[in-house]
Amino acid sequence: MDTWLIVVIAICVAGILAFVVERVVRAHRQQVSAGREELVGRTAEVEVTLDPKGIVLIEGERWAAISEKGRVKPGEEVIVTKVDGLKLRVVKKE
Numbered sequence: 001m002d003t004w005l006i007v008v009i010a011i012c013v014a015g016i017l018a019f020v021v022e023r024v025v026r027a028h029r030q031q032v033s034a035g036r037e038e039l040v041g042r043t044a045e046v047e048v049t050l051d052p053k054g055i056v057l058i059e060g061e062r063w064a065a066i067s068e069k070g071r072v073k074p075g076e077e078v079i080v081t082k083v084d085g086l087k088l089r090v091v092k093k094e
Contacts, residue, residue, distance in 0.1 A: 039063075039080045043093060046072050056090060065090050 039058065048055035050067035056078060057063075065078070065088040072078055078090035 037083070039083055039088060042080050044078050044080060044088070044090065046074050046076050046078060049073055050078070050090070056088065063088050067092070 044056035044058045050072040052067040056065040077093040082089035
């Protein structure tokens with residue numbers, strides 16, 4: 001009877017280990033979806049008035065931004081058109 005208990009426990013541990021290894025391999029193979037190059041085309045919310053310079057929020061991150069067309073007030077949405085170093089070029093979302 002003890003032999004069957006050891007076999008069952010070994011199968012359970014092997015199953016859990018296989019599951020964890022599969023998840024680690026899957027996470028390792030996924031491409032990184034963050035970074036400056038991924039910002040173009042994304043929507044941001046204005047935190048500090050863009051006149052033409054100000055601050056916008058993208059997924060909780062604060063970015064310095066420059067409005068390409070006029071003044072944009074806090075709370076309004078803008079679309080990222082270009083990334084210049086650590087500054088974003090944006091236009092007001094229509």
